Amino acid sequence: MSDAAGPPGPAGGQRLAAPPDVDLGRVWAAVAAQVWRRKPGPAERLASRLLRSPGLARALVTTPSLLLGWVIASALVLAAGAVATVSTGTPWVAILAPAVAAAGIAYAYGPGVDPAWELSQSMTISDRMVLLVRALAVFGLNAVLGLAASAASGVAAAVTFGWLIPMTAVCALALAAATLTRSANAGVAAGLAGWTITLLGARLADGRLAAAVAGGSLALPYLLFAAACGVVAWLAIGTARPPRGTH
């Protein structure tokens, strides 16, 4: 790189020496970067503009539960729920949506999901901010998918919107469990178990599965529970335990 006066050029003349004030290493790095780099996709560019942070945007588009395969799988489950709702009259979308969202949230961010979790914790963009952005994005996407499926199934508006609050509570439970146990699978299990118990409890009390969804009196308990789980997740994400086998 430092051999500025190189071999003769193709025309037989002497190749020009680089001016002494030109940092050829930097020039090469700039050229190499253009060859090696991958242009951000439209979703990442949009996220970067909205969040005003290219780092957060990149962290967002690498969320496992926002990858295309996961989103398609979630949409298929909810579409199946819409079909079942139309054919049976039971609001299956409202029952499935919180469970699907909880699984997505558990796989959004955390020590059990991110291979480079340890490294991420030492970054300028805090892990809590990454957690918040990813969790909100996963929740938002699942809410949109659920609302679309619910509207397509033609259920009453109270049921269509009634599952959003339980979904918040179930998602918060999944997130707290995933963060505390450092395992996304444990988060999924906790979310599904919590939601199943709620549904069965409502059925025992009211005789309908959907009672856990549409009951307006449950809104406050759901929200308080969600807030408590959110606090647990927030605190747990900042409590860095050492990786296993290190001292």
Added chain:
Amino acid sequence: MNVELTNLSRHFGRTRAVDGVSLRAGTGVFGLLGPNGAGKTSLLRMMATVLPPSAGKLELLGRDPRRYGPRREIRRRLGYLPQNLGYYPGFTVYDFVEYFALLKELPPRRVPGAVAAAIEQVGLGDRAKARLRTLSGGMLRRVGIAQAIVNDPDLLLLDEPTAGLDPEQRMAFRALLRDLGQRSTVVVSTHLVEDVGAACTEVALMDAGKIVFQGTPDALAAAGEGTGAAGDAPLERGYSAVLASARSGTPAGWGPPRPVAEEPRA
């Protein structure tokens, strides 16, 4: 001083991983030596602002990392290579280093050049577009080093950086360390005493969570002279002698283990 630790401790339940460590380090390469379980990784994780101390005072780059604002500023100027580098198998080398450059909030216009320069520095230019799952352990280690140096850090913390590197790569890495140590504080945790001898200006030896020696590599080597301590090289003998004396409570070699908080060699 870029690193100032005063009586720093970290407990995990009843285990005292780091026990009242005091240390100061300025510009140069600082080696942290010690047997497995000595507390090197916990100490490095506290310096990386990943693990909060249980007690004691920690000041990095003249700032207190307990507060959010200063912690952000420290992290902006920090490079860290953890002992267990997790990676995304589907990322390319460039993607991985770029991801962490972005998370370190490098100015976006500087990112491509900084990433390419870091990859070149660790000799992975020819594998920049290779997926991480296709790389060997040594190459992954170099990717980890590249992400650590991508922001040209003032404080660079490397936990077992030469693990998995072949001898040629290790020599190149030591040269890189010496170069980085000209302008920043580099703290290297290692169990390889030859790394310390080749690259470090200052060394601390840890055992059971405490620093039992701090001084120059030459002083560590001298501590083993005439002691009959085990080892093939002077540094290894010094290492063995200091550890043996710390565990028995008697002075090693020509004098007792030097106390902490000594100025590093220029």
